[in-house]
Amino acid sequence: MTTPMALVCQVGNNSTAPCLRWVPVPRRTLGHDEVRVTVRMASVNPIDVKRAGGYGQRILSLMGAGGRTLVLGNDFAGVVADVGRDVADVLPGDRVWGLVPTGGQGSHRSEVCVPSRWVRPLPRAAEMTAVVALPYTFTTLWRALKAIRLHEHNAAGRHVLVNGAGGALGQLAIQLLSRWGAQVTAVCSQGSATRCLALGAAQVIDRHNTPLAELPSVFDATLNFGAWADEAGVVDRLHRSALGHATTVHPLLADIDAQGWLRGSLSCWRSWRGMYRRVHDLAPQARYAWVVFKPDEDALNTIEASLLTHPLQIDVAHRAPFHHADSAFAHVGQGHPTRAVLVSDL
Numbered sequence: 001m002t003t004p005m006a007l008v009c010q011v012g013n014n015s016t017a018p019c020l021r022w023v024p025v026p027r028r029t030l031g032h033d034e035v036r037v038t039v040r041m042a043s044v045n046p047i048d049v050k051r052a053g054g055y056g057q058r059i060l061s062l063m064g065a066g067g068r069t070l071v072l073g074n075d076f077a078g079v080v081a082d083v084g085r086d087v088a089d090v091l092p093g094d095r096v097w098g099l100v101p102t103g104g105q106g107s108h109r110s111e112v113c114v115p116s117r118w119v120r121p122l123p124r125a126a127e128m129t130a131v132v133a134l135p136y137t138f139t140t141l142w143r144a145l146k147a148i149r150l151h152e153h154n155a156a157g158r159h160v161l162v163n164g165a166g167g168a169l170g171q172l173a174i175q176l177l178s179r180w181g182a183q184v185t186a187v188c189s190q191g192s193a194t195r196c197l198a199l200g201a202a203q204v205i206d207r208h209n210t211p212l213a214e215l216p217s218v219f220d221a222t223l224n225f226g227a228w229a230d231e232a233g234v235v236d237r238l239h240r241s242a243l244g245h246a247t248t249v250h251p252l253l254a255d256i257d258a259q260g261w262l263r264g265s266l267s268c269w270r271s272w273r274g275m276y277r278r279v280h281d282l283a284p285q286a287r288y289a290w291v292v293f294k295p296d297e298d299a300l301n302t303i304e305a306s307l308l309t310h311p312l313q314i315d316v317a318h319r320a321p322f323h324h325a326d327s328a329f330a331h332v333g334q335g336h337p338t339r340a341v342l343v344s345d346l
């Protein structure tokens with residue numbers, strides 16, 4: 001067996017040029033319910049670039065994901081090398097994809113050991129590139145929808161406003177919600193409009209020309225994947241019997257980083273309570289949620305089912321070998337709505 005390697009990130013204050021080194025690391029011991037996967041591809045998400053610049057250190061350290069040297073990444077695709085004695089769903093040699101929970105491991109390495117519930121088989125006809133960027137982002141979307149109780153069985157005919165629709169989360173939201181029969185209004189820049197319409201948006205609003213305040217308050221659900229500064233403008237678009245609003249761009253991690261546990265928590269509490277009250281004044285039954293990524297089996301099952309019929313898509317526009325990962329981090333750090341993928345050359 002070859003020596004395992006990992007992309008070790010020296011956490012700094014410059015998120016555009018992280019210090020990354022592809023170095024040998026000790027082999028992990030495989031747990032009874034775990035799968036050892038030889039990683040062929042792993043995606044770089046915006047969170048990886050932010051974490052390389054020091055973002056989220058305090059809260060993520062509670063999950064074992066803090067410190068000055070980190071192995072980043074959550075998504076992977078590869079080939080099963082070995083399985084623990086309690087694993088029956090996959091065998092050595094199977095092509096698989098999956099998620100590494102945020103913690104001490106990270107997926108930017110040549111092999112990962114993951115509980116089998118976070119691993120899924122790759123259909124024979126599917127390319128690894130088609131799925132490797134999906135798990136982290138789709139799971140975050142799934143948790144946003146779950147938090148406001150918007151799902152396959154109640155979405156048809158609902159009007160949903162997606163702010164930040166030009167990004168990967170927004171594009172997945174458009175695909176899933178339009179498949180469920182919802183009418184999606186996508187708020188994005190002009191450059192993303194054609195893509196949003198092609199993915200299934202019912203209409204597109206140019207975020208640089210139309211202020212959110214000019215949109216009618218007619219939405220059953222609103223999602224903010226754009227910026228916290230837009231939060232009030234987005235929630236104000238809910239109607240009185242709306243389901244709710246979820247945001248991924250809340251200040252939870254940044255405030256606690258900047259202000260410490262006590263003052264940061266207080267600042268977050270004030271921000272959350274202000275918005276919660278705003279939502280409840282507008283729509284008394286509506287839910288208000290700050291979404292944080294956490295693995296979810298239903299989310300992975302939904303991606304798996306889509307691969308057999310009509311795959312969900314995130315555009316991958318950049319590939320780099322693990323030992324030249326800087327260009328992949330630079331691509332994502334420039335704010336492209338597309339993803340970069342690290343590829344093994346072992």
Ligand SMILES: NC(=O)c1ccc[n+]([C@@H]2O[C@H](COP(=O)([O-])OP(=O)(O)OC[C@H]3O[C@@H](n4cnc5c(N)ncnc54)[C@H](OP(=O)(O)O)[C@@H]3O)[C@@H](O)[C@H]2O)c1
Nearest residue numbers: 140164166167168169188189192226227248291292293337
């Ligand atoms: N809380 C969590 O656990 C969690 C998990 C995943 C992601 N996130 C966060 O959620 C956000 C979206 O994620 P993503 O993966 O979709 O990011 P992404 O792929 O980088 O896309 C972000 C898109 O948002 C749009 N945008 C940028 N600034 C905006 C603004 N001020 N107002 C409205 N739209 C704006 C841009 O598209 P256009 O220029 O085309 O409009 C940009 O391409 C990111 O901030 C990410 O860090 C949080």
